[in-house]
Amino acid sequence: MSDGTAPHASTGDARVDTVLARLGELPGAPVAAHVAVFEDVHARLQELLDGEPAQPPVPGPRP
Template sequence: MSDSVPEAVPEQERPEAEPEYDPAAPAPVDVPRTPTGNAEVDAQLERLGDADHLATDGHVEVYEDVHRGLRDALTALDARPGPPAPSPSYDTRAPSPSYGNRS
């Protein structure tokens, strides 16, 4: 049996104490984000990850920013040149509304 004295652990090698649990602290939502193939949309979806590192009151700013970016991406899709939209078609099988009796 050895009578060795445990060595003192230097300050730098001591394990850090775990931080106390704070339910109000930011916590990652860890929602998976699947790429869409559209660079603008994918960038906005990645931006949602920023909310993981913010307190709840900071989420609104991120969500509004992402919403604005997605709306702009959708508007840009509508503005791209392409074939003209088809004209509205009406069902010719349906009877016309009658606005009074002309008999």
């Protein structure tokens, strides 16, 4: 990209990608504005996680 930022890779979940797209607002924004963007992204991602059913743990190798 011409502004020196790289686009984030797709997560495979359009809802998450939409939230993460807000991070694209950071370049060129005053540093004082970054906190509000980070807090919004965090809150929106947390809402998505809270709405997902709990997944059973993936079993790892047994010792």
